Amino acid sequence: xxxxxxxxxxxxxxxxxxxxxxxxxxxxxxxxxxxxxxxxxxxxxxxxxxxxxxxxxxxxxxxxxxxxxxxxxxxxxxxxxxxxxxxxxxxxxxxxxxxxxxxxxxxxxxxxxxxxxxxxxxxxxxxxxxxxxxxxxxxxxxxxxxxxxxxxxxxxxxxxxxxxxxxxxxxxxxxxxxxxxxxxxxxxxxxxxxx
Amino acid sequence: xxxxxxxxxxxxxxxxxxxxxxxxxxxxxxxxxxxxxxxxxxxxxxxxxxxxxxxxxxxxxxxxxxxxxxxxxxxxxxxxxxxxxxxxxxxxxxxxxxxxxxxxxxxxxxx
Numbered sequence: 001x002x003x004x005x006x007x008x009x010x011x012x013x014x015x016x017x018x019x020x021x022x023x024x025x026x027x028x029x030x031x032x033x034x035x036x037x038x039x040x041x042x043x044x045x046x047x048x049x050x051x052x053x054x055x056x057x058x059x060x061x062x063x064x065x066x067x068x069x070x071x072x073x074x075x076x077x078x079x080x081x082x083x084x085x086x087x088x089x090x091x092x093x094x095x096x097x098x099x100x101x102x103x104x105x106x107x108x109x110x111x112x113x114x115x116x117x118x119x120x121x122x123x124x125x126x127x128x129x130x131x132x133x134x135x136x137x138x139x140x141x142x143x144x145x146x147x148x149x150x151x152x153x154x155x156x157x158x159x160x161x162x163x164x165x166x167x168x169x170x171x172x173x174x175x176x177x178x179x180x181x182x183x184x185x186x187x188x189x190x191x192x193x194x195x
Numbered sequence: 196x197x198x199x200x201x202x203x204x205x206x207x208x209x210x211x212x213x214x215x216x217x218x219x220x221x222x223x224x225x226x227x228x229x230x231x232x233x234x235x236x237x238x239x240x241x242x243x244x245x246x247x248x249x250x251x252x253x254x255x256x257x258x259x260x261x262x263x264x265x266x267x268x269x270x271x272x273x274x275x276x277x278x279x280x281x282x283x284x285x286x287x288x289x290x291x292x293x294x295x296x297x298x299x300x301x302x303x304x305x306x
Contacts, residue, residue: 010226010229065285065289068282068285069282069285069286069289069302070305071282088277088278088281089232089235089236089281090236110232110233110236110237111232111233111235111236111281111284111285111288112229112230112232112233112236114285115228115229115232115285115288115289116229118288118289119288119289119291119292122291122292122294123292125292125294126292126293126294
């Protein structure tokens, strides 16, 4: 008897079918050995495949969504799946079959279905009942950026006041150069009194 | 960008708190966010939701932001603000999971 878990988000449903790993003393309702998965999008053909296809498809969606947001050219291409943007609202998905002589499946989805799909994948990733090789969503903040946010303010707060102080001191003291010049006065006196 | 004469830097804990509030709000408002995105997809047949949202967005920007700023003017321009709004809504819609807080934080750091 196989276990079946469903993840729903508005118009998208992801079904995972499989068995627990009894050798690992897992609960009966756990799924660690996935035998089948199905991705159902309303008004679109059913997407299903082997376990080795699920990871790359999830990765493709995550990478594509990141590219879409970061103002970069949103194109993802691989042996299994291509995702390209027709425009900012419509996304073109091409799923290529591993079997010969099978035409690729072409789907057009909008932003609403894209976000539903991403949220279904998020639910799967966070589910304690399914153990899969987790996709590497970019959850770790790069060290450079971490430094940038926390230290930038402190750096400016520390250096800007003394910098302004030195600048104003230079400006203020440079104005005194024009007030009194002893050598010029002596020269003028010599000119007026040639004796 | 805000209509304020005080220009204080946000503290890290305040930034974190704002992200948490935003994520919780986007979880709650996801059906609405989704409908706005959907409305923009087929603007010819279903433009009412998008137009209402855009109108309210501009009203709020005029009310709370410094409209003399060039960046704010860009937000008010209906021809240019579509992309900014769509991307902002997409970011919110991608961050409604339990790890949404971390995701939104990463999106903002990389923006």
